[in-house]
Amino acid sequence: MTRFRYLSFLTDYGLEDGFVAACHGVGARIAPHATIIDVTHLIPPGDIRRGAIVLAQTVPYLPPAVHVAVVDPGVGTARRGVAVAAGDSVFIGPDNGLLSWAVTAAGGAARAFSLTNSKLWLSQVAATFHGRDIFMPVAAHLAADAELAAAGEEIDVGDLVTLSAPGRLVRDGTAEGEVLTVDRFGNVQLTITGADAAEIGVKAGGTVLVHCGRRQLMLPYREMFGAVASGELVAYPDSAGLVSIAVNGGNAAQRLGLPPGALVSIAAIPQTINP
Amino acid sequence: MTRFRYLSFLTDYGLEDGFVAACHGVGARIAPHATIIDVTHLIPPGDIRRGAIVLAQTVPYLPPAVHVAVVDPGVGTARRGVAVAAGDSVFIGPDNGLLSWAVTAAGGAARAFSLTNSKLWLSQVAATFHGRDIFMPVAAHLAADAELAAAGEEIDVGDLVTLSAPGRLVRDGTAEGEVLTVDRFGNVQLTITGADAAEIGVKAGGTVLVHCGRRQLMLPYREMFGAVASGELVAYPDSAGLVSIAVNGGNAAQRLGLPPGALVSIAAIPQTINP
């Protein structure tokens, strides 16, 4: 019996070495029926938070799968590996918070297991490559024929390491948050949701007052960056449902000097509706 | 019934976010039988012309497929999405010219449809991510069981947006053109074809006179860059049938300062044959 048709795979391994391929090979040997969907392997080395964001925003569009994620600066130390059942999927990786936002997005952890059953690992385990030697083989066994409970000792889902939720606060007609992440295009994604924006009266067609650092910007708020002229700044609810700031055809993160974590607040300017 | 075994996928989404994976996931959910071949996701953001070149030069080597291409600076605006039947394949993407050269290479557009049937889309469509929410789901439905005509309203193939053909002119023993593109190795691919070169008497073993800007170069014309010494400039008919300029073991685009669009002409120097 095969249990999962798909594996997904996210790491900070990069693409210039053979690390990702070695894991693909291990997966193929154990679960030849499975297809591996690479989420990304370009998470900046050790950036757990960035890995958690990308995983959480991507998994909702993937089929039911064993999702393997490895951004693991503590590999080989006391941090444990875990398998977490959530929704119709299983998440496998280090218990350092990397999985936590995706697990929440999938409906929350139903059960969790510490990866203590070495029968599902490769016979030799390198202390610095658990992706190849533990996480992927366990995932492939779970995709092929092993029951989740075979992964190891069951643990309390409340004991899983969880990243603090991205900060945001709506009060007095203002939504305060921070830069959650910056994508390839330089679009600046805030922790503030499109729903937050609506709640404080920021509507497509209007103007939004943005505070970031000492800077104050009045930006058009539109449904898409393409609604403003090329080279112009714009705010909009993005494809993950979060307020983003972009430059149409340009790079807003560079233009504004806004890295992840920078504090940003927004407020509506109701009188400037442009229908 | 399944209609296509393969999807191909070209974008400017980059590899550091989860955008490509989200599209793979959407495709896998709708058409689990299909294999997705990634053409590239590193088209410079918004560079439609570069996307069109890579697509047109790659598709002839791919199996019959639904080819999805998304370089879409106008996403969410009035530009329409289209599905175009050409040869034994279907091309899907924004109607901004991106598909046009590949469609021509595949034998020209037989039929075209505007993607107006929202039943083939995801149930929620983000204004800025039609790759995930419209183009890939439509493609996957066409690969699985939907007829092409289900994609939407049929349109006149003559109304499709087409990029102007790369400029080249053969006259008076000279072939005039421009730099079409530069590849990873720094090889400078011209719009001038190997057949153009032959027509004006440029033959492997001979010497070619190259004008670019104010510069005039006499280069060996060979069958391959490896025919000259390491570090030497050479012109040759490349693997796409176009005249290219390379440095054996080096980067010709950097050496010569020749970006895409730079004007270049070539002529034969018949007396310098080295058989």
Place this chain on the structure above:
Amino acid sequence: MTRFRYLSFLTDYGLEDGFVAACHGVGARIAPHATIIDVTHLIPPGDIRRGAIVLAQTVPYLPPAVHVAVVDPGVGTARRGVAVAAGDSVFIGPDNGLLSWAVTAAGGAARAFSLTNSKLWLSQVAATFHGRDIFMPVAAHLAADAELAAAGEEIDVGDLVTLSAPGRLVRDGTAEGEVLTVDRFGNVQLTITGADAAEIGVKAGGTVLVHCGRRQLMLPYREMFGAVASGELVAYPDSAGLVSIAVNGGNAAQRLGLPPGALVSIAAIPQTINP
């Protein structure tokens, strides 16, 4: 009859052009049953040695396959293409040493053939793209139904081009070697093995004396980089069984200025055991 379920693919083609995809397409047309595992396509252009290292360290984790590797600065010149049977796999690529370390890792060459049978090639062969026109089609035919001997003329395995083994020497309580490669994380992998280190008394928990250039370092030798504080240098036996130098959470190659080929020696300092 299908002979191989998997192909693997390593090149220096990069990911920004359609070169890799064209090869995938050629493989899919000839061997639609086969899955292609990409090892990496980011070998620096023409860096045969780097390609050989990555291939040799990755192949042991891949399933039995036809392994296609193309780092081929001499494409189109007199260098021949070869198919080499080793272990349960076949290796295909230019006979320039690229395959040699992986073939050794797979148990050594059992038989070898020069790729002289043009019936297994594409009907048109570009002088500069043998990956697409010769290596991948031959590999796909071998994966599908062709016998290895159909690839071409058998050659003496002793005539295959072989890269010189990475230099290392153990004597007088010192292991001398060089930097074999540097990975994405900046970890500096030496040619010295973990077994060499053990032989000269370097043990996990101890301290190792490292000479590189005029510099002399006393580093903790641990089972993993995570055993030292963040930002600290450490030596450890890595996931390929070789001694590596890392900075926990940092980039050792940058910190120490150690590129591939740099001479390094190590020795034990027995009195500083920290159990």
